Amino acid sequence: MKWSWRIGRIAGIDVYIHATFLILLAWVGIGHYMAHADIWDAARGVGFILALFGVVVLHELGHALAARRYGIRTRDITLLPIGGVARLERIPDNPRQELVVALAGPAVNVALAGGLYVVIGLVDTLETLTQAQNVGGSFLSELMWANVALAVFNMLPAFPMDGGRVLRALLAARMPHVQATQIAAAVGQAMALLFGFVGLLAGTPLLIFVALFVWLAAAQEASMVQMRSALSGIPVHHAMITDFRTLRPDDSLAAAVAHVLDGFQQDFPVVDGDRVVGVLTRADMLSALSQLGQGAPVAQVMQREFAVADAQEMLETAFARLQACACHTLPVLQNHDLVGLLTTDNLGEYMMIQAALEAARGRERRGRASQGGP
Numbered sequence: 001m002k003w004s005w006r007i008g009r010i011a012g013i014d015v016y017i018h019a020t021f022l023i024l025l026a027w028v029g030i031g032h033y034m035a036h037a038d039i040w041d042a043a044r045g046v047g048f049i050l051a052l053f054g055v056v057v058l059h060e061l062g063h064a065l066a067a068r069r070y071g072i073r074t075r076d077i078t079l080l081p082i083g084g085v086a087r088l089e090r091i092p093d094n095p096r097q098e099l100v101v102a103l104a105g106p107a108v109n110v111a112l113a114g115g116l117y118v119v120i121g122l123v124d125t126l127e128t129l130t131q132a133q134n135v136g137g138s139f140l141s142e143l144m145w146a147n148v149a150l151a152v153f154n155m156l157p158a159f160p161m162d163g164g165r166v167l168r169a170l171l172a173a174r175m176p177h178v179q180a181t182q183i184a185a186a187v188g189q190a191m192a193l194l195f196g197f198v199g200l201l202a203g204t205p206l207l208i209f210v211a212l213f214v215w216l217a218a219a220q221e222a223s224m225v226q227m228r229s230a231l232s233g234i235p236v237h238h239a240m241i242t243d244f245r246t247l248r249p250d251d252s253l254a255a256a257v258a259h260v261l262d263g264f265q266q267d268f269p270v271v272d273g274d275r276v277v278g279v280l281t282r283a284d285m286l287s288a289l290s291q292l293g294q295g296a297p298v299a300q301v302m303q304r305e306f307a308v309a310d311a312q313e314m315l316e317t318a319f320a321r322l323q324a325c326a327c328h329t330l331p332v333l334q335n336h337d338l339v340g341l342l343t344t345d346n347l348g349e350y351m352m353i354q355a356a357l358e359a360a361r362g363r364e365r366r367g368r369a370s371q372g373g374p
């Protein structure tokens with residue numbers, strides 16, 4: 001994610017913090033200070049938010065470690081003002097696995113609340129014994145209740161919150177995955193409307209923000225799953241681009257610029273002999289042009305590590321790889337030879353054409369049915 005900084009690495013997973021989170025910290029600190037003009041009160045407010053985000057990291061780790069049990073890696077965890085996001089490499093297709101992964105996060109909050117309950121009991125006893133005044137009992141009990149609230153809030157059946165995933169997993173055990181997702185997404189959007197309505201009535205901007213987020217995420221999840229199911233069972237060579245340009249490692253960037261200007265191609269496979277040795281992306285080319293000029297060789301700028309697709313593999317898996325690498329183009333290989341390109345644009349076009357053909361077939365069927373009818 002842009003505007004994020006890495007703050008550490010836990011269990012082999014990078015944890016990032018988003019810039020907007022620092023704004024939240026400042027806002028809480030200043031808010032507390034303005035209210036009581038007390039630096040300790042401000043520090044306590046900020047400390048509480050930090051503790052809360054420690055809790056959110058543990059929640060996301062719960063998802064990540066449960067996913068790891070099924071061989072799914074987590075790319076990173078990012079802290080946002082509205083909570084954490086663990087970017088799993090993929091969501092498990094198996095409903096039982098999705099259920100376990102979704103429940104693992106809220107389960108961490110339940111465990112933390114239970115642990116804090118015990119600790120608060122100990123602190124209370126200690127305070128009574130030593131007759132000390134409030135060693136931090138209220139801080140801990142606020143944190144305990146925050147964990148309870150997080151568990152409850154996350155279990156609301158609103159995609160993409162954990163409860164939405166639980167709902168989908170339960171539905172998917174009884175019906176096709178796409179249909180289960182559509183129902184779960186619709187329930188999520190209904191919840192989003194409810195959040196937005198309550199947020200407006202109560203004048204809570206945060207709730208309106210969450211509502212918007214849930215609405216968009218539910219729509220995105222539904223279209224993603226629909227796309228994946230439309231792509232399943234179709235081999236890559238059906239949809240790939242076969243008319244494309246390549247570059248050689250010793251070509252200059254000027255050659256790439258000329259290709260970009262006379263076509264629509266964004267990224268270029270770099271071919272040495274008959275082997276693909278790299279990919280020159282438009283973004284890399286543009287930044288290199290401003291720094292190195294047109295004379296720089298392609299070999300200096302190209303990405304040497306890149307994902308590829310096999311001509312015989314299914315579009316569904318190739319599409320998942322396109323998303324995972326956050327890239328735009330996959331060179332398509334057949335027996336190590338470059339035979340085509342698969343791009344996000346051309347996949348989208350392929351989908352639109354398939355949808356149009358499907359509509360035409362539907363009209364034809366209806367036409368035949370009405371002709372044959374009484």
Ligand code: ZN
Pocket residue numbers: 059060063105106154161162
């Ligand atoms: Zn969660």
